[in-house]
Amino acid sequence: MTTTQTGLGTYLERILKRHGRDSGRLVQILRDVQAEFGRVSAEAMAILAERLSLPIGDVESTRDFYSFLTSEPTGTYRILFSDNITDRMLGNQAIFDHMARRLGVSRGVVSADGLASLDYTSCTGMCDQGPAILVNGMAITSMTLRRADQICELVRSRVPVAEWPNEFFRVDHNIRRADMLLGTDFTPGSALRAAVAMGREAYLAEVKRSNIRGRGGAGFTTGVKWEAARNARGDARYVVCNADEGEPGTFKDRVLMQFYPERVFEGMALAAYVVGAKLGLVYLRGEYLYLKAPLEEKLSELRAARLLGDSILGVDGFDFDIEIHMGAGAYICGEETALIESLEGKPGRPRIRPPFPVSFGYRGQPTVVNNVETLCKATEIALHGGAWYEGFGTKQSTGTKILSVSGDVERPGIYEYPFGVRISQVLDDAGAKNPKAVQISGAAGQCLTTREFGRRIAFEDVPTAGAFMVFADHRDMFEVARNFAHFFQHESCGFCTPCRVGTRIQAGIMDKIAAGHGTQYEMNELQHLREVMRTASHCGLGQTAGGAIADTIAKFREDYEKRLARKDFEPAFDLDAALARAREITGRDDADSRMLSDA
Ligand SMILES: Cc1cc2nc3c(=O)[nH]c(=O)nc-3n(C[C@H](O)[C@H](O)[C@H](O)COP(=O)(O)O)c2cc1C
Ligand code: SF4
Structure with a gap:
């Protein structure tokens, strides 16, 4: 063992002791290692594997599974932007770009001085007070350009996160x-x-x-x-x-x-x-x-x-x-x-x-x-x-249900109702402005339109775990579904093929349509994929991963169609564009050197 490994071993020993050397607590141990060293290195894994009597492959596969654990160093300040559709609607991308410029970092890359890294992460659960970020794991809500500037100053001055203003970390209950x-x-x-x-x-x-x-x-x-x-x-x-x-x-x-x-x-x-x-x-x-x-x-x-x-x-x-x-x-x-x-x-x-x-x-x-x-x-x-x-609620859904209401409403927050409440009632109470859709139960749930606002929250009608995202009439439901498609691609655990591959292809097709290269063929493919994932996936994630897309195609088809190319099919790979460099080198531009898609 090298001297550095001995030093590392001493630190790791402290962490292991804290967790009673229990290999069942490996996720907790790796979290502590990540927090202490900004990554879980190959050396750290080797020491942990030996001291916990685990195969190193087990430690590695656990580390690689969780997005908050990394093999490469993150910045001293690791900043992650919540990227739910509601954060996007509140302008998270502009704030991200602003911060990236001010800190001189690109997405996913650590700054040259090792000080900062910036990336997106899945919804952080602050949709009623977004845009939200995590800095070294700590939640900061209600981001503005001004707050972004303040954070950049604190980062540049290397002020420890524990000494940042308390109000940055305020998380309100917003019980409405x-x-x-x-x-x-x-x-x-x-x-x-x-x-x-x-x-x-x-x-x-x-x-x-x-x-x-x-x-x-x-x-x-x-x-x-x-x-x-x-x-x-x-x-x-x-x-x-x-x-x-x-x-x-x-x-x-x-x-x-x-x-x-x-x-x-x-x-x-x-x-x-x-x-x-x-x-x-x-x-x-x-x-x-x-x-x-x-x-x-x-x-x-x-x-x-x-x-x-x-x-x-x-x-x-x-x-x-x-x-x-x-x-x-x-x-x-x-x-x-x-x-x-x-x-x-x-x-x-x-x-x-x-x-x-x-x-x-x-x-x-x-x-x-x-x-x-x-x-x-x-x-x-x-x-x-x-x-x-x-005595409360409905026959099959007794008691009350708490809803998390966000999106295009005047009063985002928490609403508790007896089961059986109509969607329209929730929209009125939350001050929804010209709502055209509500996504119930999150990305895995269903998308309801104005014609369905008379339906009720209950297991016998519209079941929900609680998410209630509202979209006003100016919102583009294709972009809502595309955001969910990327979420599922990122979150698929990779265990079964229909979901691992299906979520990837689905997100790719949505990107192709967004870029104006989608055709009716892709629309059919999306429907087909949804069925494959729904029927053949191992768990609820894959089974629901195509639902929002199928719903929005059925109910907001115009948001897809306005992007479609006027063709039956457009290949994902543009051969003619790929040959451009070869034409440049050879000096050719004759018909034979071109693979024109219309030819
Ligand atoms: C992909 C996926 C994610 C889930 N996420 C949660 C969750 O965050 N919280 C939760 O309570 N249940 C979640 N569930 C449901 C749980 O598997 C389980 O049904 C639930 O925790 C049981 O508690 P309950 O009977 O009190 O509802 C999820 C299910 C799936 C398929
Ligand atoms: S369906 Fe479930 S088990 Fe299969 S890859 Fe997706 S998340 Fe994993």
């Missing part, structure tokens, strides 16, 4: 409509006391009675999930809170984690009480790093109040504690089995199901995975009972 969850005070411990007073079985019966369905997208019945995990065979049981929230346009879990953490943690403890879990894991998306320290503090308070730890509320054997794990920039890790892989220190690739997490989850044991909002709702059921809860 509060209902039974957001509008009700909560005393920590009250829901747990109510559940313990009822007893395990009775509380589970109330959860089932409420008919509550998961808020993470799939809408699975929570009581059934909890019961299955409780009944499954295992040496240990786990409760996982899915706070990955990577769907473009959604940010309600961020607000719950920041302003209602007691509800989230108590919901986890309630699930643990029912299933008999001793450990809970919060999987917090890497983009929400700013929440980690306050959440850790909240956990300490709950331990001090004996609402976490051993014999909670004096119940013998009710021992439960919670750890926070950070994601590292991968949307797919919101899918519950990919999330579990990531929690185990691996690349976040979705598992083959069955078995489902309730019987074979974290470390092969029965595991409940629930969305942040679902867990908050569990506290309401403990406090008021299943029958009360069932």
